[in-house]
Amino acid sequence: MSATQKPSLRGGGLMRLKGLVRKEFLQIVRDPSSIAIAFVMPIFLLVLFGYGVSLDADHVPVALVAEAPSPDTADFFASLESSHYFAPLHARTLAAAEQALREGRVNAIVHLRANFAEQLRRSDGAPIQVIVNGVDANTARLTQGYIEGAWGNWLARRTASQGQELATPVQLEQRVWFNSELRSRNYLVPGLVAIIMTLIGTLLTALVMAREWERGTLEALLVTPASMTEILLGKIIAYFVLGTGGMLLTVGLAVGLFEVPLRGAFWLLWACASLFLLAALGMGLAISAVARNQFVAGQVAIIGTFLPAFLLSGFIFDIDSMPTVVQGITHVIVARYFVSIVQTLFLAGDVWSVVLPNAFALLLMAAIFLGITWRKSRKRLE
Amino acid sequence: MLIRLLALIHKEFLALLKDPRSRMVLIVPPMIQLLVFGYAATFDLKDISYALYNEDRGAASRELVAAFDGAPAFHRVATLHAEGEVAPLVDKRAVLVVLRIGPRFSADLQSRGSASVQVIVDGRNSNTALIALNYVRAIVDGFNREWIAAHGLPAPPARLETRAWFNPNLESRWFFIPGIIGMLTLVTTMLVTALTVAREREQGTFDQLLVTPLRPGEILLGKALPGFIVGMVQGTAILLIATLWFKVPLLGSLPALYAGLALFLLSGVGAGLLISSLAVTQQQGLLGAFLFMVPAVILSGFATPIANMPTVVQTITLIDPLRYFLVILRKVFLEGAGFDVLMGQFWPMAVIGGVSLILASWLFRHRLY
Structure with missing residues (x-):
């Protein structure tokens, strides 16, 4: 298209764009998998994970062993039995309990020796042996914490009943902001919104450009007056509309079904999600334009989207605890910025000092990905 | 074939x-x-950024702060002097934990034998918050044990001895x-x-x-x-x-x-x-x-x-x-x-x-x- 023609075609440009968007929508409707990606996948994944994923352990199976049962041992065990954190299992001998731990039937053993009652009355106190299965270190720590809690309650009760006071010089008063009951769903569900949106955005577009190259339909489009920019714009608009539908659905489910509080402004969430969607769609288009072959594009999408977004976005693993090099790598993960934004907007509210830098990063990523797509597509033309 | x-x-x-x-x-x-x-x-926290808001001038609070500063997982990024500084710091995720020691901490500890400290944790990632709280609790427990030993207070009648199988350092x-x-x-x-x-x-x-x-x-x-x-x-x-x-x-x-x-x-x-x-x-x-x-x-x-x-x-x-x-x-x-x-x-x-x-x-x- 030469420069002299441009002004006269401006009105036609809009019409061409409308035509291109219409073409994309027709293609979307004819292969129902795009609609499934935008609407079925988010519902399916969010419901499954919203209910399925939890880091809050209760009814932890624990073996209780008293070598010489006595009122004292029963009194101590009662503090574990009355807690909903434990599913206690009484074992006769330590060997039986160890066997249960090895077979995975219990996560921990609480063992009181034969002289427990006697040692309790000595000045240096009685040891209580606790063995936890350390394979799942996080659950092991939680279990350990629960046992310490039960032990602390028992100590307080016992000393109080004897008219003494338990020496605890410094007492902790803990305040957990933004999620006072420490419900893991409140932080996992917003994170899942980000992960699911990454998948929607990328999957919608990952094969789109490659498919047109492979089938030769892109060349067919290029002999029409439509420019490459218009063709790309047509695709972005169509999939953006589809992705926005998916996004509204996931946010609606998070708030409506999982009762995650949305403390920030909805319009801000919408704006950030749109930026994120643009970046995710851009990533899909870039994969597609670089690979130019559906098979390879599909492979790159499988490798490059889900696991990095899942592990490196701060969704479950704390980015600050990663080595510096890996922290650097997380900066190229689009989901990272959006996870930070959604966790803040859902639980803390409109904190501009978090939202603005991350939103800017999303804008930059979107520009980079779309730029790559545009360059790669144009190059092929020349 | x-x-x-x-x-x-x-x-x-x-x-x-x-x-x-x-x-x-x-x-x-x-x-x-x-x-x-x-x-x-990994769920092990290596770099917990924390802010200290210490209103107490006593020796006991200095000891407690030293315990936090000495812990390898904790890293003090700010020292606050007013209540109003807490919220903005936590909001923008500059710190995960704020340790707040009230003005009567050392005095209470000496006169009544017990005092409390406040810990504020960013709960946006509740798992990280829980782990950080565990770390804080471990430091305070250590402080308590030393304090009890140093001041000849009665030790608790029973203590936990925990071991982890298969992964001893968790x-x-x-x-x-x-x-x-x-x-x-x-x-x-x-x-x-x-x-x-x-x-x-x-x-x-x-x-x-x-x-x-x-x-x-x-x-x-x-x-x-x-x-x-x-x-x-x-x-x-x-x-x-x-x-x-x-x-x-x-x-x-x-x-x-x-x-x-x-x-x-x-x-x-x-x-x-x-x-x-x-x-x-x-x-x-x-x-x-x-x-x-x-x-x-x-x-x-x-x-x-x-x-x-x-x-x-x-x-x-x-x-x-x-x-x-x-x-x-x-x-x-x-x-x-x-x-x-x-x-x-x-x-x-x-x-x-x-x-x-x-x-x-x-x-x-x-x-x-």
Whole structure:
């Protein structure tokens, strides 16, 4: 298209764009998998994970062993039995309990020796042996914490009943902001919104450009007056509309079904999600334009989207605890910025000092990905 | 027949490896991903940024602060002098923890024998918050023990002596790296299998394959073996990285681990081919791959234990092959397990693999467009 023609075609440009968007929508409707990606996948994944994923352990199976049962041992065990954190299992001998731990039937053993009652009355106190299965270190720590809690309650009760006071010089008063009951769903569900949106955005577009190259339909489009920019714009608009539908659905489910509080402004969430969607769609288009072959594009999408977004976005693993090099790598993960934004907007509210830098990063990523797509597509033309 | 089959396998490998980009995608990323994810996946906090707001001038508060500053996991980034400084710092995630010591801390501790300190934690990531709170509690407990000993206060009548089996230092990396091996193997089988049949359908070459003398079972074998072989080679490579680079102890039986890997590859390849034979276009194959892979990872017990899931979801996890493979990996690596303990994990994967492969080969013939 030469420069002299441009002004006269401006009105036609809009019409061409409308035509291109219409073409994309027709293609979307004819292969129902795009609609499934935008609407079925988010519902399916969010419901499954919203209910399925939890880091809050209760009814932890624990073996209780008293070598010489006595009122004292029963009194101590009662503090574990009355807690909903434990599913206690009484074992006769330590060997039986160890066997249960090895077979995975219990996560921990609480063992009181034969002289427990006697040692309790000595000045240096009685040891209580606790063995936890350390394979799942996080659950092991939680279990350990629960046992310490039960032990602390028992100590307080016992000393109080004897008219003494338990020496605890410094007492902790803990305040957990933004999620006072420490419900893991409140932080996992917003994170899942980000992960699911990454998948929607990328999957919608990952094969789109490659498919047109492979089938030769892109060349067919290029002999029409439509420019490459218009063709790309047509695709972005169509999939953006589809992705926005998916996004509204996931946010609606998070708030409506999982009762995650949305403390920030909805319009801000919408704006950030749109930026994120643009970046995710851009990533899909870039994969597609670089690979130019559906098979390879599909492979790159499988490798490059889900696991990095899942592990490196701060969704479950704390980015600050990663080595510096890996922290650097997380900066190229689009989901990272959006996870930070959604966790803040859902639980803390409109904190501009978090939202603005991350939103800017999303804008930059979107520009980079779309730029790559545009360059790669144009190059092929020349 | 064997020659026919060999020719087919040869063709599948060519289709998989002739494109240099495809070759790259298959070999390099899993290694890099294991290295990166191996470092990323840990629940151990190494750098808890905290702010101190100390209104007390006494010696006791200085001792407590020294305990925090001396802890390797804590890193003081701010010292506050007014209440109003707390909220902005926490809001913008500059600190995870704020330690607040009131003006009467030392005086209370001396006169009444007890005083309280306030800890504010950012709960946006509730798991990180819980872990940070545990760290704080451990420091305060240590402080208390020393204070009790130094001031001749009565010790509690009983104390806990905790030991952790299989992972004495509770390193969460030892838990996650075997899990990552399982996830990457799953990704590889999906890469090789999920799009193959769909691609041939789209290009029309699958119909040609069906009119050759090859029986559907042979076509299936030809499609399954490359995934199996690539998975084995790559599984071996990442096992080496896990043991030699990350030094995760491999205590159990290696044959049991490989038997587990083989059965897991069987079930993964089966699922991938089933998806592929259901899909008419590669777009559908890709969607299917994700609809299988994402739940398979999240419901496998990789990061969140299956025991914490509701009963219905726990039942769903029974058809997730990764669930069984993760148990095998962790038990063989850390608990030193052999065949005897793992039988309960082997047969479900064999069933999942067998059923999905049979379904896939049936679909080869019966789903023609």
